[in-house]
Amino acid sequence: MQQIWRKGFLLIVVGVLWLGTACSLLQPPPRPVIPTPPPTARPIALAEVRDLVVDPVSTLVPAVDPEIEALMNAVSEQQLQGYVQTLEGFYTRNTFSVTDETDRGIGAARTWIFNEFVRVGNGRLQVQFDDFPLNFDGTVLQQQNVIATLPGTGPHPGVVVFVAHYDSRTVDFNDATGFAPGANDNASGVAAMLEIARILSSRTWNQTVVFVAFAAEEQGMFGSRHFVANRLLQGWLVDAALNNDIIGGHPGIPQSVRVFSPGPATNPARHLARYVNYIGGLYLPTFPATLEDAIDREGRYGDHISFINGGIPAVRLTESVETPEFQHNGLDTSDRLDYSYLKKVTQLNLVVLANAIGGPPPPPVPTVSPADQPGAYVLNWTPDPLAAGYVISFRPAESEELMPFRFVNSLQAGNVAITGLDPAMTYAVSLAALDENGRMGLFSTEVLVGP
Numbered sequence: 001m002q003q004i005w006r007k008g009f010l011l012i013v014v015g016v017l018w019l020g021t022a023c024s025l026l027q028p029p030p031r032p033v034i035p036t037p038p039p040t041a042r043p044i045a046l047a048e049v050r051d052l053v054v055d056p057v058s059t060l061v062p063a064v065d066p067e068i069e070a071l072m073n074a075v076s077e078q079q080l081q082g083y084v085q086t087l088e089g090f091y092t093r094n095t096f097s098v099t100d101e102t103d104r105g106i107g108a109a110r111t112w113i114f115n116e117f118v119r120v121g122n123g124r125l126q127v128q129f130d131d132f133p134l135n136f137d138g139t140v141l142q143q144q145n146v147i148a149t150l151p152g153t154g155p156h157p158g159v160v161v162f163v164a165h166y167d168s169r170t171v172d173f174n175d176a177t178g179f180a181p182g183a184n185d186n187a188s189g190v191a192a193m194l195e196i197a198r199i200l201s202s203r204t205w206n207q208t209v210v211f212v213a214f215a216a217e218e219q220g221m222f223g224s225r226h227f228v229a230n231r232l233l234q235g236w237l238v239d240a241a242l243n244n245d246i247i248g249g250h251p252g253i254p255q256s257v258r259v260f261s262p263g264p265a266t267n268p269a270r271h272l273a274r275y276v277n278y279i280g281g282l283y284l285p286t287f288p289a290t291l292e293d294a295i296d297r298e299g300r301y302g303d304h305i306s307f308i309n310g311g312i313p314a315v316r317l318t319e320s321v322e323t324p325e326f327q328h329n330g331l332d333t334s335d336r337l338d339y340s341y342l343k344k345v346t347q348l349n350l351v352v353l354a355n356a357i358g359g360p361p362p363p364p365v366p367t368v369s370p371a372d373q374p375g376a377y378v379l380n381w382t383p384d385p386l387a388a389g390y391v392i393s394f395r396p397a398e399s400e401e402l403m404p405f406r407f408v409n410s411l412q413a414g415n416v417a418i419t420g421l422d423p424a425m426t427y428a429v430s431l432a433a434l435d436e437n438g439r440m441g442l443f444s445t446e447v448l449v450g451p
Helices: 002-018 066-073 077-088 105-120 183-200 222-233 268-283 304-309 339-358
Strands: 126-136 139-150 159-165 208-214 238-244 257-261 289-293 314-319 367-370 377-380 389-396 405-409 415-418 427-434 447-449
Touching (some): 066 268, 066 339, 077 105, 077 183, 077 339, 105 139, 183 208, 208 339, 222 304, 238 268, 257 268, 268 314, 367 447, 389 415
Parallel strands (some): 159 238, 238 314, 257 289
Antiparallel strands (some): 257 314, 367 377
């Protein structure tokens, strides 16, 4: 019965992913957030629990890892500029443009992206095309996403996905021949992806990361909808997805980046956004990731929405202030970008990914029960042998701050009591695991506790 229910649920999700019109105002709703059931009514007597660690203290806390910091500093502004200029050089990457020329159109662009993944992959990236049919206004064309997988060495089956669309457009998104350089939208996102793939491929990591360059985003996210539906049916576990779209900046742009995710605060996408904000603040304190309480900019859309509609935590990173007059026309050229800004956005993405795939995997959802004194809770979970310690987040349910944190080392983990919290406050509780260098992996799903 459980298998029948699961198959039925996946078919419903896949159906939702393929619904919707292919217009520039596409705005799918965020996935519903199902509240976690309240904890058991009878409080646990702390004195009666065996092997319980009350208010653990640990010196192991999230920290800047020297190896990840060195990789962050290896991001090359020159490489990013070269990638953007090369993609611009295909004249147009429109979904309906030519596929049989070597230096022009979407066919030449995706071949170059494929070959570039192979070139920078250090023999570790597994690169493939992902074919899908696009039926748009009665026209059927074969399209291709480009996928590069960097396999992890750990036992956790989940993957982290980094995506950016590579197609471009003019004012008419069906214009197959007009000049559509798409330098900011979205050669900038593809450039960041290639540079991060180059740098991360120089090392091995605990968890698998998958880079995907999507086609047919401009006509309605067709590439990402195909990818998500197909991978869900294959049984993939996707822990998180980062979508980078329009991140190139311009001279004088405010030095921050927007991170879009839909509310409420308990939505898993917003929990991922908070993680991006926190890790970014550790490594790049002068370049904040600003949380935007929306699925996307008003009247706009992006490939992260396909993941959210599939029940996967996903966010969109976009430059702090956009210049709409240079979008979806021949003015979106490489000379208008600020490559120092693009470098910072790339660095932010790199440190987030490196912590997510280099730290321990997301912990299981803890069991959280009230204790027999006000403002105290007992947490139970199965510790991971890869974890040197844990961060426990008691986030006030309406707050966007992950803190207050409590820290637990590996010898204390699994059965702890936390006291001294506000008994009148509802908290969203979650765990993240730490390695011995302070790398912090992704957080578990939140559990609501309180009055």
